[in-house]
Amino acid sequence: MRIGPRLLRLVALTLALLPASPAAAQDLSGHAGPVSALAASADALLSGGFDGRVILWDGDTQSARRVLRLHNGNVTAVATLPEGRFVTGGQDGRVAVWNRDGQDPAFVTPHGTSPVSALSVSPDGGRIAVGFWDGRLATHTAALSEIAVTQAHAGRVSGLAYLTTGDLVSVGADLRFTRWDGRLAPQARAGLPDLPNGLARAGDRLAVIFAEGSLRLFSADGMLLPERFLSERPLVAIAATPEIVAAAAVDGSIWMLAADSLRFRAGVAAGGGPVWALALTEDTLFAGGVSGAIRRFATSDGALIGGAEDVAQEGFHDGSRGAEVYRACAICHSLQPGDHSRAGPSLHGIFDRPIASVEGYAFSPALRDLDIVWTPQTVAELFELGPDLYTPGSRMPDQRVADPADRQALVEFLDRASR
Ligand code: HEC
Numbered sequence: 407m408r409i410g411p412r413l414l415r416l417v418a419l420t421l422a423l424l425p426a427s428p429a430a431a432q433d434l435s436g437h438a439g440p441v442s443a444l445a446a447s448a449d450a451l452l453s454g455g456f457d458g459r460v461i462l463w464d465g466d467t468q469s470a471r472r473v474l475r476l477h478n479g480n481v482t483a484v485a486t487l488p489e490g491r492f493v494t495g496g497q498d499g500r501v502a503v504w505n506r507d508g509q510d511p512a513f514v515t516p517h518g519t520s521p522v523s524a525l526s527v528s529p530d531g532g533r534i535a536v537g538f539w540d541g542r543l544a545t546h547t548a549a550l551s552e553i554a555v556t557q558a559h560a561g562r563v564s565g566l567a568y569l570t571t572g573d574l575v576s577v578g579a580d581l582r583f584t585r586w587d588g589r590l591a592p593q594a595r596a597g598l599p600d601l602p603n604g605l606a607r608a609g610d611r612l613a614v615i616f617a618e619g620s621l622r623l624f625s626a627d628g629m630l631l632p633e634r635f636l637s638e639r640p641l642v643a644i645a646a647t648p649e650i651v652a653a654a655a656v657d658g659s660i661w662m663l664a665a666d667s668l669r670f671r672a673g674v675a676a677g678g679g680p681v682w683a684l685a686l687t688e689d690t691l692f693a694g695g696v697s698g699a700i701r702r703f704a705t706s707d708g709a710l711i712g713g714a715e716d717v718a719q720e721g722f723h724d725g726s727r728g729a730e731v732y733r734a735c736a737i738c739h740s741l742q743p744g745d746h747s748r749a750g751p752s753l754h755g756i757f758d759r760p761i762a763s764v765e766g767y768a769f770s771p772a773l774r775d776l777d778i779v780w781t782p783q784t785v786a787e788l789f790e791l792g793p794d795l796y797t798p799g800s801r802m803p804d805q806r807v808a809d810p811a812d813r814q815a816l817v818e819f820l821d822r823a824s825r
Pocket residue numbers: 440680696731732734735736737738739749750751753756760761762763764768769770773780785789799800801802803807
């Protein structure tokens with residue numbers, strides 16, 4: 407049976423209506439804040455977080471084999487290399503290659519002017535491609551000597567994937583899809599219908615997720631193959647094997663689809679709020695997000711692995727639609743005065759306050775340079791356009807509240823709850 411967009415939309419709504427499922431006893435917990443990047447190999451899982459930690463998890467015991475600290479700020483991208491080595495990229499613009507057992511990185515690039523936004527490793531493990539928020543694309547040897555660099559996109563490189571041929575594909579915030587050869591000379595280009603948020607290779611095809619909630623497959627030349635509308639909310643994470651494509655929406659709903667036809671295989675309501683990162687092996691889907699825990703699901707049917715136990719979701723809820731929309735924010739923002747213990751600053755007293763002005767929170771320099779006063783209107787605009795566009799350089803992950811009525815409900819709630 408083919409599942410059309412309408413049925414998928416129904417599935418999306420159903421998932422959205424499920425209560426947040428309880429957290430599993432055997433979730434992988436080690437990050438003191440949201441998980442922003444994941445990569446899986448046959449025997450290990452690698453995670454990067456907003457807390458600056460990189461954690462290498464043992465595939466058998468599900469315990470943290472190593473916790474590494476190098477990056478300043480968010481670890482934005484991770485990927486595995488052959489022989490248990492791996493590579494990480496950060497908000498600090500640095501890229502590091504780690505050996506299986508070394509505590510210190512084997513190679514690391516200098517601090518950069520722009521955060522790393524995407525990483526990909528060539529099929530033979532000999533090359534590492536790095537995309538940056540400022541649109542640059544660079545290729546390196548596995549010892550991080552630079553091979554080539556180019557201004558690939560006008561705006562963030564939002565996804566990178568090596569093909570089996572050794573060519574590289576990138577998608578960017580300029581709505582372009584480009585295939586590059588080993589010297590980063592463009593081989594094929596195509597326009598994209600919407601803002602891409604991520605890219606993964608599924609066999610010889612490329613799966614791209616979009617801010618408007620669609621997942622689309624492309625050929626290596628950028629020809630559009632099957633596409634599926636999945637969610638009213640932006641899709642923010644993707645992972646793929648030759649058989650399965652998994653995509654997550656900002657509300658934490660996850661879909662597993664057949665990689666050839668995008669036929670629906672299983673839906674997962676991960677619980678615990680937005681999912682920012684996914685990784686796939688043949689039998690396990692890993693999902694990490696704002697809750698800081700990494701949850702595991704069976705690729706066969708989407709069932710949670712590890713048993714369940716109740717974890718109360720902290721929050722402020724007055725039963726309104728706005729409180730519901732705010733749940734996605736509460737994981738990173740307290741409403742208590744001076745409580746900056748989450749990834750973002752307290753939003754207490756947010757209205758009529760200049761941006762990045764609250765005491766006691768280390769705002770990014772990019773935010774401090776902006777000239778915005780927060781009002782119901784400017785906060786609504788922030789989530790109409792998304793932090794990347796409205797507050798460029800912000801560490802707040804890009805997310806939008808697409809529905810104008812939801813934005814209105816959100817700011818009305820904030821007006822009540824932030825006083
Ligand atoms: C995953 C964490 C995360 C989520 C989810 C998140 N934020 Fe943020 N937010 C941040 C961070 C981090 C900053 C500070 C950014 C910086 O310093 O660059 C921030 C900054 C802000 C600011 C600017 C604060 C100031 O004092 O200038 C506002 C307003 C804001 N967020 C509102 C929201 C709302 C509303 C939501 C939900 C729709 C939300 N955020 C969801 C992490 C998050």
